[in-house]
Amino acid sequence: MKKEIFMCMMMAVLCVSCATKLTPSEKTARQELQAKAVLEALENRNYTIGINYVYPRRGPGKTLEYGYDVTVRNDSLISYLPYFGRAYRVPYGGGTGLYFSVPISRYQTYRAKKNMTRVLIGVKYEEDVYQYQLDVYDNGQVSLNVTAQEREGISFTGEMNFNKH
DSSP states (O other), X not given: OHHHHHHHHHHHHHHHHTOOOOOHHHHHHHHHHHHHHHHHHHHHTEEEEEEEEEEESSSOOEEXXXXXXXXXXXXXXXXXXXXXXXXXXXXXXXXXXXXXXXXXXXXXXXXXXXXXXXXXXXXXOSSOEEEEEEEEETTSEEEEEEEESSBOOEEEEEEEESTTO
């Protein structure tokens, strides 16, 4: 029994030590390919952002489990996000928060920094008017800030998913 455990540990060490590392040129090429994929998705208005952390204006940030995301498909925004914060005026029963699928009324992108593109999305839902500001980095990481007329703002972080198209 001890011999089998020892052999398994040795095989694991051997497998880890044989792992290949990327050369600097391969790493640069991979980063450029990733940046190109991000910019292409933003240009085509066809992407999904998986959200993994929320930062409400009041209270501590929270890690989110799998399943929350924001999707842009051509001229539509599909928002499936939790909301924590103060709402100034909402329908009876609390409303739907940030769960909706609506047409995009305003979509603007520009290069804010060397490795970051800012996307401004304006939408109007029956409960409120929202402004989604996405800071999308070339490596696929995303910072999302949502502001509304009838609710406090809220921020999220996540990552662009390329396999959900």
